[in-house]
Amino acid sequence: MRAPSNVPAEDSGATRIHVLSDSLINRIAAGEVIERPASVVKELVENAVDAGASRVEVEVEGGGRALLRISDDGCGMGRDDALLALERHATSKIRTDDDLDAIETLGFRGEALSSIAEISRLELLTGVGSDEVGTRVVLDGGVLKDVADAPNPGGTEVRVRRLFFNTPVRLKFLRSTRTEMAHVVDVVHRIAMAHPHVSFRLDAEGRTLVDVAPAESLRRRAEGIVGRSTAAKLRDMAVEDGSLRAEGLVSEPSLHRSNNSGLYLYVNGRHVKDRTFVGAVLAAYRGVVPRGRYPVVVFFLDLPPDEVDVNVHPTKSEVRFRNGRSIWRFVSDALQSSLRGVDGATWTTPHAKALGHESEPGQSRGSDVRPFQEGVLPLASRAMDRAVPPAGSLSGWPGPGGPDPAGSPSGREVEDPLHVPARGCSGATRLTDELRERFERRTQQSGPLPSFESLSVLGQYDRTFLLCESGDELVVIDQHAAHERVLFERFRSSTLPSDAPIQRLLVPELLEIGRPRALALCDQQDLLADLGTEVALFGEDTVALHAVPAGIAASRIRGAVLDLADELVAGSVPATPERLRYDLAALLACHSAVRAHDPLSVEEIRVLLRQLDTTDFAYACPHGRPVLVRFPRSEVARWFVRD
Ligand SMILES: Nc1ncnc2c1ncn2[C@@H]1O[C@H](COP(=O)(O)OP(=O)(O)OP(=O)(O)O)[C@@H](O)[C@H]1O
Ligand SMILES: [Mg+2]
The missing domain is CATH 3.30.565.10 (Histidine kinase-like ATPase, C-terminal domain)
Structure with a gap:
């Protein structure tokens, strides 16, 4: 603070250097x-x-x-x-x-x-x-x-x-x-x-x-901040080792977010953004949450004040540990032991549980497969369409694939244990004009495919890639990227709510996601409605999902909506409505599309190929990854040193 008359000292002009005012x-x-x-x-x-x-x-x-x-x-x-x-x-x-x-x-x-x-x-x-x-x-x-x-x-x-x-x-x-x-x-x-x-x-x-309101415990406070359903998936953690203490709440493997906004890390009660700390937390969850996803962790690390320097940066959000290596190990061990205590689970079983939607090798999902008609996106609708339960049971309907994966009879669930994002999408870039040109150039070199429908289907490789033949070419298609493209085009082409065929949920899905996330989502209500997804604020900190795009499982849309909420709150979404619409359509498509390792019947593959034919640009997914790669016979022959 300065007195009103404060005037900087006059520069004498005799020196180049002067003391700042x-x-x-x-x-x-x-x-x-x-x-x-x-x-x-x-x-x-x-x-x-x-x-x-x-x-x-x-x-x-x-x-x-x-x-x-x-x-x-x-x-x-x-x-x-x-x-x-x-x-x-x-x-x-x-x-x-x-x-x-x-x-x-x-x-x-x-x-x-x-x-x-x-x-x-x-x-x-x-x-x-x-x-x-x-x-x-x-x-x-x-x-x-x-x-x-x-x-x-x-x-x-x-x-x-x-x-x-x-x-x-x-x-x-x-x-x-x-x-x-x-x-x-x-x-x-x-x-x-x-x-x-x-x-x-x-x-x-x-x-x-x-x-x-004042809360009697950390758990109650966490409920007020991350929402009750999310907090229900947080385990208590309390670990002590000599002068180091760890206390907090740590997410089960099934709870993960699209960004690191769920990391609440504190050193001696001070919130910090410290690389060692963040690195140790993420390392403990490696292989536990899917790649590109982040856990929710509230971690209070207490250590003797002389073991940490908090006077490193004016904002005090960075700290320097005297022994970073031992802190790293302590944090990582504390998390691992807390999660290991859960139902005697080991590091591998929770992961397997988190990925439980994927069939075990040799296990057939035949019972999931329902006859599907073209035009209603059968690939997405099968196995997951729980929007309209069969007569006689309104809620908690075990879908065709078994019990409700959310395990929640009322449908009140936030983080979907089966919600694992389609791998391969995170971190990919948007399909830019430059990428599009590159794909088109490559297509021009080998000539356009006559049509996707005309491909003869040889089979599915690694339950991820579709092997097809066109003339003398081997055409390999990434099933997720292909379906994502199809769905993306569909979402993007609907510009009015009336354009988007929707299915209304008899029992709305309630997403108890905390007030900021709920409000941020509801701010985008109109845009979401354009894309066939109807949400409304329900109470203080809950969003009700009332309708989803026709043929797409509510659980898939829920995953996309949760990710969108995270991104809106983190401020990492594009500012213009057009970019937001593009990104939202891509997010919905990514969550709804058939995934890598999903077994597909030949009939389903054919439907997908027909849908690709009606797509504006079928050669890359909205993130810019290629949908297909073509190998001329001559190239395949070269692999085997044949003519
Ligand atoms: N809300 C408050 N209630 C009572 N005293 C306050 C309050 N805010 C500031 N003060 C007093 O004013 C002093 C100066 O505050 P200021 O935030 O500038 O510095 P600081 O909190 O001591 O250190 P830092 O710059 O690291 O925040 C504090 O030390 C405290 O004594
Ligand atoms: Mg202060």
Whole structure:
């Protein structure tokens, strides 16, 4: 904080080097701590927690550009402290060198409030205990504008307006309101997870995005954050080894997400983004969750403060372990032993269970196969179409393939144990014009296929590739990529809800996914409806799936919808409606398509080939992977050194 008359020292002109003005120093420092509105929320909510608050409220307008208001019922400050708090390097949390090695609070650098004040208009209202009179301090761009008595708010309230008004570059780098809000929600969730006894509420543009009451346990708090159904699939973890302690909740192998937003990792109560920690967690789940998927893990790692340096980065989200290797081993072992305890399961059995939808070698899925008619996407509908149960049983209908895979008679289930994404899709790139051209060039070289229908089917290799013959060519087709392309075209071509043939679910599927994910999904209601998928908010933190595209199993659509929710909340979805539509169509297609290792009858293969003929561009899946590869006889002959 600077006095209103603060003027930088004059440059004498005699030297090239000069000491920067306070204002510039402060602004540079602020840039390190405050990257975006969520950083302000993080710092101020952490201050509230450090002040012993039992209630923290956050209000956001305009994605944080217009207003950020954080209030608490913590210890508050008297006038002198309130003014000191706004100075750089002023803190009540450490005093001596030794204190730095034994930090027990979230803050300790004494720079958050001054940094925020430097790049915004900040109003601080605060008061101590039952005093009637509190203090109001106003700063604009770090310059003190007003100090006055004010009613005691019974704690502290900070209002931040015009964030980044004097750092235009930072302002320009801000993303959409939706993305910035996603970050704010994430920050509040991560602090709330570590403080179950504190209530947190976040309101934005008239909507409540987070509302968690004081909870008696971590599990109850986790329910409020990740949703009850997800929390039901989290196992308790408590492991101790010498001075290292691990406590938390860890996902069963059947629970996994499309991104790492489900990793809640803490060191001595502080949320961190540490490579060693993340690496150890993911290593423990390798081979347990499918490739490209991430577990949900709430992990509190406690270790002696002198074993970890938290003063590595201004945002304090990075730490340095004295002995990273032993931490890595401890984290990984703690997770493995917690999961091994589940029903005596070993590392291999949960995996096998997670992949349980796949037939065991030699096991026929013949009973799944129902006669199918063309035009209703038989490949997707068979074995999974549980949308309309047979007469006499409304819910919990064991589908043709056996009992309801979700094992949930009411259909209230979030993470589908059988939901394993089609492998090979994650990480693939979008089908760009360049890729399309490349495929087309290759096709031109060998001439177009007469038609897919004209191929003679030789069989299925590794239950993944279709071997076909066309003239003197061997044509190998990736069954998942092919079906994905077919479904993608179908989803993409429906632009109105009325275009998409849908099946209404007699018993809507309820996805209890937590408020932010539920709201984010419902924001895309219209787009989803265009693609044949009807969702509606149901209660506080649940989405009801009312209709799915005709011929596609609700369980498959549920998987796609859950992934979409994760991506929307993580802010990793494209901003424009066209890109979002493309990605959503690709996501639905990927989840709904027949998978690698699904056995297909010759008849089913033929239907798929006929569908490929009606597809606009049948040579690559929407992610840009090839659908087919052609080998002329001459090439096959060369393999065997024949003419
Ligand atoms: N909500 C609050 N309630 C009570 N006191 C507060 C509150 N917010 C800040 N303070 C006081 O103001 C001081 C300065 O806060 P500031 O966030 O700038 O620094 P810090 O929390 O000490 O360290 P850091 O920069 O690492 O966050 C704190 O040490 C604390 O004493
Ligand atoms: Mg602080």
